[in-house]
Every structure is written in C-alpha cells, then in structure tokens.
Amino acid sequence: MGDTPALPDRDAQRTPMPWRPDRNAGFSAAAPYRPSSGDPDPRHLYLPPADGFRGINVEEQLYDESSLLHWTRDLIQAYKEHPSLAVGTFTDLDSSNGHVLAFARQDGDEVVLGIFNLAGTTQATDLDLSAWAGRRPTDILGSQRLRVIDDLPYAVTLEGNGFYWLTLSRRAPK
Numbered sequence: 001m002g003d004t005p006a007l008p009d010r011d012a013q014r015t016p017m018p019w020r021p022d023r024n025a026g027f028s029a030a031a032p033y034r035p036s037s038g039d040p041d042p043r044h045l046y047l048p049p050a051d052g053f054r055g056i057n058v059e060e061q062l063y064d065e066s067s068l069l070h071w072t073r074d075l076i077q078a079y080k081e082h083p084s085l086a087v088g089t090f091t092d093l094d095s096s097n098g099h100v101l102a103f104a105r106q107d108g109d110e111v112v113l114g115i116f117n118l119a120g121t122t123q124a125t126d127l128d129l130s131a132w133a134g135r136r137p138t139d140i141l142g143s144q145r146l147r148v149i150d151d152l153p154y155a156v157t158l159e160g161n162g163f164y165w166l167t168l169s170r171r172a173p174k
Contacts, residue, residue: 018057026057078140082167084110097125100158104132111168113137117158126153137166 019026061067079085088107095102099119105112111132117123129149137146146166158164 020059021057026059074141078165082110082112082140082165083107084112085165093127093129095125095127096153097123099123100125100156102127102156109170111135112140113164113166113168115156115158115164115166117160117162120160122157122159124155124157126155129154132168135168135170137164137168140165140167 058069061069064070084105084107088105088110091104091106093102093104093113099117100123101114101116101118102125103114105114113129115125115127130151132149133151134148136148138144139146149168156164
C-alpha cells in the first residue's frame with residue numbers, strides 16, 4: 001500500500017488504500033485545478049494518494065490471486081470458519097527453540113495450533129503434541145496436510161518470520 005512520509009503527524013500511516021490507478025486513485029473525479037473553470041481543487045482532497053498508487057490499488061489486487069488483499073480475505077474467512085481461533089481454551093506449547101512461539105486453542109472438538117517463527121531466518125523446533133496423538137494437522141490457509149501426530153516430539157521447520165495455523169483433524173478409521 002505504501003505511505004507518504006512527507007505528511008505531518010500520523011497521516012503518513014493513515015493514507016487510505018487507493019481504489020484505482022487513475023487520477024486521484026479513485027477517491028475523487030477532481031480534475032487538475034483551473035481557477036477559471038470552477039472545477040474542485042484536488043489539493044483539497046483529505047489525504048493525497050500514496051506514492052505508487054498506479055501499481056498498488058484495490059482494482060489491481062482484485063486480479064492478483066497472490067495479493068495482500070486476497071491474503072487478508074483468506075485470513076478473515078479462516079477466522080469465520082474456525083471459531084477456536086477466537087474462543088475456547090488457550091494452551092502455551094513449550095517449543096525447543098526460543099525463536100518459535102507455539103500455542104493451541106481448543107473449542108469443543110476443534111483444536112487449532114498457532115506456530116510462529118519470530119526470527120528472520122529459518123528455524124526448527126520440536127513440540128510435544130502427544131495430547132493430540134492420532135490427529136492430522138492441516139494448514140488452514142493452504143490445506144496442506146502434515147504427518148499424523150504420535151507420542152514422539154513433533155518436528156516443525158518454519159522459514160524466516162513464517163507461521164502455521166493448523167487445525168487438528170481426527171483420522172478416519174481404516
């Protein structure tokens with residue numbers, strides 16, 4: 001999205017998301033100011049569009065499946081589909097690596113694990129997930145299925161600043 005550092009106070013961080021790549025980023029149809037024309041003065045827009053609005057705007061991000069807009073929508077959808085992200089019990093999971101934060105949220109039968117690498121480099125950790133032995137972790141955002149949990153420490157590797165939101169599904173009987 002970008003910001004405009006030249007703006008005073010916190011307005012630089014409050015620059016609104018541009019809607020379109022055209023004049024005034026879609027916020028106003030104001031034309032270049034000509035005092036004799038009676039057109040509105042675009043300098044009176046509340047905040048000027050952020051630099052780079054022609055490349056980063058809602059209209060362009062709607063067409064890009066890997067955009068921040070789509071990623072944010074996916075996060076909101078996951079939050080709606082998995083109530084245990086917001087309610088239920090919270091369990092801190094001891095990580096063998098101090099750079100990795102891990103916890104479980106449980107509401108009824110649904111269990112969600114949050115595993116976060118707080119370092120800028122790839123980190124590995126072992127977690128004690130034996131309380132959920134027999135369940136299969138599935139990535140909420142990517143639907144990737146991980147190996148079934150057993151009684152041994154569960155090894156997880158995350159890229160720098162990476163994270164997992166995993167739901168723990170019960171295995172279907174064979």
